[in-house]
Amino acid sequence: MIRKIKASPGAGSSSLLLQHSELFISSIFVDKPELIFIQQGYSIIRHGLQETRVNSGEMLAVNSGNTLSFTNYLSDNGVFSCAILAWDASLFSDVRLHASPLEGVLPKVEDIRVITHLPLAFQQSFSDTHQSMLWQSLPPMIARHRMIEQLLWLSQLGISYSRQHSETVTLQVRDLLVNNLHKSFTAAEVAEQLKMNEVTLRRRLAAEHSVLRDLMIDVRMTHALRLLQCTDLAISNIAHQVGYESSSRFAERFRKRFGFAPTSIRGHLRPL
Known part of the structure; x- marks a missing residue:
């Protein structure tokens, strides 16, 4: 299975x-x-x-x-x-x-x-x-x-x-990124998708204590974590799904985000 x-x-x-x-x-x-x-x-x-x-x-x-x-x-x-x-x-x-x-x-x-x-x-x-x-x-x-x-x-x-939380710009950016994990957006492309200019995007994110690059990394790594925990996909496949051609680069970014390597979850899995 x-x-x-x-x-x-x-x-x-x-x-x-x-x-x-x-x-x-x-x-x-x-x-x-x-x-x-x-x-x-x-x-x-x-x-x-x-x-x-x-x-x-x-x-x-x-x-x-x-x-x-x-x-x-x-x-x-x-x-x-x-x-x-x-x-x-x-x-x-x-x-x-x-x-x-x-x-x-x-x-x-x-x-x-x-x-x-x-x-x-x-x-x-x-x-x-x-x-x-x-x-x-x-x-x-x-x-x-x-x-x-x-x-x-x-x-x-x-x-x-409870009813859903207010729709902040940070949440709008997260929604955009999670549906396009493989794509490396520029700030101008994100602003265009959200129908605002780049300066406004950066200012509104800063007011919400968010940074676009950090959001992109966090969305990708969080999704990768769930794939590691809940699927049997190879780590190289997961890396590709979240926008990394290099598995080693993905592993480096994952370790920096969570403090442990992808293999800490996957490498020693034993059959139930």
């Missing part, structure tokens, strides 16, 4: 994360609302000054627009694994059509929220949705309904995601 990240347009994506080494992974930007089910091991999440532990058998709801640091700790058999569902933003307008009268007073997931006591029916629903999204070719409408079902389960537990 070849691991992959499977995206369904208009619905979301499904992936299975495996790790065989305990690594501190710093400052990962979350661009879509996610629901993560820890299967083996446990995770320590750092968000601002807070530290949260998520154990095996628990879920973590993460809203988009947050930057998290974390360490994934291995189970007794030397594995950390978690199943991940990420929603397409358009689903949130759909799910409000089915919301209960209490929707306006449900606790909101502004950043992260741990779900400790999972009804068996919710676990089964999540597992079925994750597996079918990942390994089957679902019709788009069925995929959307499966993903909406998970949001409705959360609402049954008194949880809903």
Whole structure:
């Protein structure tokens, strides 16, 4: 079985994360609302000054627009694994059509929220949705309904995601870059895509404490990390997908960003 990240347009994506080494992974930007089910091991999440532990058998709801640091700790058999569902933003307008009268007073997931006591029916629903999204070719409408079902389960537990964060220029640039990972944009090209001039782009990014070159590197390396954790693609293939012709140059940039080499995640993977 070849691991992959499977995206369904208009619905979301499904992936299975495996790790065989305990690594501190710093400052990962979350661009879509996610629901993560820890299967083996446990995770320590750092968000601002807070530290949260998520154990095996628990879920973590993460809203988009947050930057998290974390360490994934291995189970007794030397594995950390978690199943991940990420929603397409358009689903949130759909799910409000089915919301209960209490929707306006449900606790909101502004950043992260741990779900400790999972009804068996919710676990089964999540597992079925994750597996079918990942390994089957679902019709788009069925995929959307499966993903909406998970949001409705959360609402049954008194949880809903807050509305999406304000659309900053930094987020607009990230969206552009993540959909064009192989392309090395100039500032002028990014400004043209965002329908503003280059001076305005740089000024607005600076006001948001962002730098275009740093954003490009961060988007590429964050995507590469997820590919390393959730797929069986060769490192050379991952390097090419994120715009690097040279695997050694990619490895150098990856190490500079995260403090460890790509092979720290991939090089010593053992079959389950």
